[in-house]
Amino acid sequence: MASSLLRTSTSALRAATRSAKPVGAAGLAGTSFVRGKATLPDLSYDYGALEPHISGKIMELHHKNHHQTYVNGLNAAVEQIQEAQAKGDMAKAASFAPLLNFHGGGHINHSLFWENLAPSGKGGGGGPEGELAKEIDETFGGFEPLRKKMNAALAGIQGSGWAWLVQDGEKGGLSVITKANQDPVTGSLKPLLGIDAWEHAYYLQYQNRKAEYFDAVWNVVNWETVGKRMS
Amino acid sequence: MASPTHKLPSLGYSYDALEPAISAQIMDLHHSKHHATYVANLNAALASYSSASVPDQIALQAAIKFNGGGHINHSLFWANLTPASSPDANPQAAPQLIKSIGETWGSVGGLQAAVKAAALGIQGSGWVWLVREQGGKAAGRGGLRIVPTKDQDPVVGGEIPIIGIDMWEHAYYLQARQFPLHYLNGKASYIDNIWSVINWKTAEERFLGGREEAFSVLKSSL
Ligand SMILES: [Fe+2]
Ligand SMILES: [Fe+2]
Numbered sequence: 196m197a198s199s200l201l202r203t204s205t206s207a208l209r210a211a212t213r214s215a216k217p218v219g220a221a222g223l224a225g226t227s228f229v230r231g232k233a234t235l236p237d238l239s240y241d242y243g244a245l246e247p248h249i250s251g252k253i254m255e256l257h258h259k260n261h262h263q264t265y266v267n268g269l270n271a272a273v274e275q276i277q278e279a280q281a282k283g284d285m286a287k288a289a290s291f292a293p294l295l296n297f298h299g300g301g302h303i304n305h306s307l308f309w310e311n312l313a314p315s316g317k318g319g320g321g322g323p324e325g326e327l328a329k330e331i332d333e334t335f336g337g338f339e340p341l342r343k344k345m346n347a348a349l350a351g352i353q354g355s356g357w358a359w360l361v362q363d364g365e366k367g368g369l370s371v372i373t374k375a376n377q378d379p380v381t382g383s384l385k386p387l388l389g390i391d392a393w394e395h396a397y398y399l400q401y402q403n404r405k406a407e408y409f410d411a412v413w414n415v416v417n418w419e420t421v422g423k424r425m426s
Numbered sequence: 427m428a429s430p431t432h433k434l435p436s437l438g439y440s441y442d443a444l445e446p447a448i449s450a451q452i453m454d455l456h457h458s459k460h461h462a463t464y465v466a467n468l469n470a471a472l473a474s475y476s477s478a479s480v481p482d483q484i485a486l487q488a489a490i491k492f493n494g495g496g497h498i499n500h501s502l503f504w505a506n507l508t509p510a511s512s513p514d515a516n517p518q519a520a521p522q523l524i525k526s527i528g529e530t531w532g533s534v535g536g537l538q539a540a541v542k543a544a545a546l547g548i549q550g551s552g553w554v555w556l557v558r559e560q561g562g563k564a565a566g567r568g569g570l571r572i573v574p575t576k577d578q579d580p581v582v583g584g585e586i587p588i589i590g591i592d593m594w595e596h597a598y599y600l601q602a603r604q605f606p607l608h609y610l611n612g613k614a615s616y617i618d619n620i621w622s623v624i625n626w627k628t629a630e631e632r633f634l635g636g637r638e639e640a641f642s643v644l645k646s647s648l
Binding site for chain 2: 252256260261264293297353354355356375376377393394395398399402403
């Protein structure tokens with residue numbers, strides 16, 4: 196599972212995890228964990244560059260505080276697992292699996308998210324092109340139905356979580372899925388486009404009007420990145 | 427058959443009454459928008475339930491659980507908060523409960539530390555509750571527990587909710603730098619400060635009563 200995550204990961208994820216192996220539940224059974232520490236990836240645009248759709252204040256807190264907390268939590272979890280493993284206490288090592296999933300997922304998800312966003316008119320917005328557009332047409336009947344489907348999925352999340360446009364690495368088809376909290380996209384599914392539906396992703400600007408955020412975020416979707424993630 | 431319609435309960439205090447611990451803007455949005463949406467969605471799900479097919483009824487159960495839980499949890503939450511200036515905000519308003527807390531955690535400070543650890547351990551949206559096991563000896567040892575719940579799952583089964591703290595980001599996030607107490611992503615300070623507006627009188631009543639008493643706030647909002 197860990198290796199399939201690596202194959203499906205983007206340059207953002209690789210850069211974010213540096214020499215670190217991506218984390219996954221399978222990592223627990225592995226013989227080696229992370230050589231380097233996970234680090235916070237840089238954004239390729241300024242915090243204010245996604246305005247007016249996502250405020251600079253939200254981007255700054257989201258990146259510098261929330262994402263950093265996941266990075267720290269991931270490194271701490273990995274360290275605790277390694278310590279327990281070194282002592283041969285596998286039960287204790289396994290007990291850190293939920294923390295690894297949460298913080299590792301948070302790190303992976305946000306790394307993918309920053310890269311699938313771009314300033315409106317500078318790589319962000321518009322619609323899918325080329326092969327991706329063709330696939331979306333075939334699966335959803337066009338970009339507009341996909342947008343509606345993804346917005347409905349986002350609105351239906353009961354709590355914190357994410358909605359993803361994914362590609363099945365084995366069967367090839369596209370679909371829209373939701374994941375609770377920071378559960379990462381795993382298995383044969385490859386994440387193409389992720390939208391963060393946690394309240395911290397929009398609350399300072401949109402408060403409870405989350406549907407407005409789900410509408411606005413499409414103005415800053417980086418379709419080039421999304422297309423490149425598709426195989 | 428028309429099911430009873432649930433209503434948004436009124437708060438026993440004004441939106442700004444919990445400042446500086448919780449800002450008026452947060453209270454307003456939280457009550458008039460978030461809680462109101464749970465009530466509206468609960469009523470909508472219940473209204474279509476009785477005439478729905480069995481598969482549709484099963485599908486509606488998730489909406490009823492989520493929105494019904496949201497309604498229950500927020501109703502309990504508003505009632506276990508009170509302005510810091512109120513005598514009810516003093517732990518001395520809950521002599522029996524404080525005695526039991528002392529037996530379980532050593533002191534109110536011990537309880538607060540345990541609640542904080544549970545609250546910070548929630549991975550996503552949820553609540554942290556001080557509960558008493560029904561049938562447990564009210565003033566005796568062992569009846570009290572701290573229970574984190576996810577999303578809007580309510581405390582159901584044999585437990586009596588005594589104090590609930592909303593750990594969704596909407597409960598604290600808007601208190602930015604311009605506020606005397608600011609939270610944003612700093613949920614630890616939100617937990618520290620909310621103790622100044624906990625209604626210990628309500629907590630004592632729930633502790634000494636049964637589930638009926640604890641949930642009585644819901645009857646008034648039917
Ligand atoms: Fe996020
Ligand atoms: Fe809430």
